Amino acid sequence: MVKGSGVGRPRASGAAASRPDARQAVLEAAGELFTGAGYAATTTRAIAERAGLRQASLYYHFPAKEDILAALLAETVRPSLALAARLVAGDAPAAVRLWALAYADIGLLGGARHNLGALYLLPEVGSPNLARFRIERAELKAAYGRLVAASGVEPAAVAIRTDLVFGLVESIAVIRRDDPALDVEAHVREGADGVVRLVGTEPVDAFRAEAHELLATLTD
Amino acid sequence: MVKGSGVGRPRASGAAASRPDARQAVLEAAGELFTGAGYAATTTRAIAERAGLRQASLYYHFPAKEDILAALLAETVRPSLALAARLVAGDAPAAVRLWALAYADIGLLGGARHNLGALYLLPEVGSPNLARFRIERAELKAAYGRLVAASGVEPAAVAIRTDLVFGLVESIAVIRRDDPALDVEAHVREGADGVVRLVGTEPVDAFRAEAHELLATLTD
Structure with missing residues (x-):
C-alpha cells in the first residue's frame, strides 16, 4: 500500500488528528461505508463517527469527501x-x-x-x-x-x-x-x-x- | 423491449399521465440523468421536468425512483x-x-x-x-x-x-x-x-x- 506523505497539509488541530493511524482509520471506515451504503449516501460525519474521530480531525486529513x-x-x-x-x-x-x-x-x-x-x-x-x-x-x-x-x-x-x-x-x-x-x-x-x-x-x-x-x- | 403491464397500478389522474409515450419519456429522461449526474443525485422531480411531465404523472407510472x-x-x-x-x-x-x-x-x-x-x-x-x-x-x-x-x-x-x-x-x-x-x-x-x-x-x-x-x- 502506498500512503500519502501529508506534505503541504495544514497542521493538526487536536490530539486525535495527530494520531498516526487517524488517516488510516478514516480510509478504513470510508471503504466500508462507500462500498456498503454507497458513496452518495455516506456523510463525512458518518465516516468520522465510524473512525472514532471528530469531524475536524477528518477534515485535517481530507478537506473533502472526494x-x-x-x-x-x-x-x-x-x-x-x-x-x-x-x-x-x-x-x-x-x-x-x-x-x-x-x-x-x-x-x-x-x-x-x-x-x-x-x-x-x-x-x-x-x-x-x-x-x-x-x-x-x-x-x-x-x-x-x-x-x-x-x-x-x-x-x-x-x-x-x-x-x-x-x-x-x-x-x-x-x-x-x-x-x-x-x-x-x-x-x-x-x-x-x-x-x-x-x-x-x-x-x-x-x-x-x-x-x-x-x-x-x-x-x- | 419488454414493457410493464401496469396491472394493479392506480388509474391515471391527468391527461399527461395517460399519454402512451409518457412512460417511455420517463425512462429516457432517467437514463440520461442516472448515467450522467448519477442515480443518488437525481430526483424524481428532475426526471419529471426533463420528461416534460408533472411529478404526479411520473408517480402514476413509477411509484418510486427505484x-x-x-x-x-x-x-x-x-x-x-x-x-x-x-x-x-x-x-x-x-x-x-x-x-x-x-x-x-x-x-x-x-x-x-x-x-x-x-x-x-x-x-x-x-x-x-x-x-x-x-x-x-x-x-x-x-x-x-x-x-x-x-x-x-x-x-x-x-x-x-x-x-x-x-x-x-x-x-x-x-x-x-x-x-x-x-x-x-x-x-x-x-x-x-x-x-x-x-x-x-x-x-x-x-x-x-x-x-x-x-x-x-x-x-x-
Missing part, C-alpha cells in the same frame, strides 16, 4: 502501477509478464479488505479531485497495452484487445459484489489465465511457474 | 435472456452459440442510447425493488454457464470461467464510460471473440459467419 475517495482509489492502482513499470522494462516473454501483472492486479482488487473497484463507475470519478486517479489508472492501462502489443497481437487490434484485458481484470469487482464469499485465489489464477487467453496464449503450468518466479524477484 | 431503475435495468437483460433461451436449446456448436449470445448481449449493452450497464454496481441494485432484475441477470448468467459447459470447459472450471465470460461481456459499460466515442461495432465483435477465447476457442471468419447466420434465424 479526497477520501481519491485516496482509497489510489490504493487500488499504485501498487500495480509500480509493478507494471518493472514488468514493462523486463525481458521475460511478454505473455508471462502480462500474466504476472494480471495476477498481481486482480489479487490487489480481489483481495482488498473492501471491494473498492466497485467505486470505479461512480460519476464522482470524473471530478477534478479525482484527476490523479484517472491518470494513474490510464497509465496502468497503457502498461497493459505495451505488454499486449509485445505478446504478438497485431498492431491494429492492440487498443481494443487492451480494453478487453483491462475490462476482464477490473471485472473482479462485479464478481466479488455478486459473490462476497468467492474463492479469491482461484479467481485470481483463472483471471490471469483468461487475460493471456485474450491475447492468444494458452497458459500451461510451466508458464504460470515462470510468472510466479518473476513476481517473486520483482516484489521482494 | 422502480424507474428497475425498468431501465430490465431493458438491459430481457432481450438477451430471450435470445439465450433459444440459443441454449439450439444444436449449433456450443462455442458458436456462445459467440452469438455475447455478440448480441455486448451489442445491447454497448449500443443502448445510455450506458445503463454503468448502473449495475449501484448499492440500490441490492434492494427488494430490484429483485426481479437480479433474478433475470442471474438467469442470463446461468445461460452463459450452460454454453460455457457445453464448449468443453472441464466441469470444475465452469463456474469461474462463466464469471470471467460474464465479466468480460459486462465490462463494455466501463469501456464506454472511459471512451464515449468508441467504435461499438468493433468492440462487440472483438468482445465476442474474447468470450470464446476464454473457453479455449480461437475464432476464425467461418466461425463468426456461422454465428451471424444463427442470429439471423433466431432474431427474425
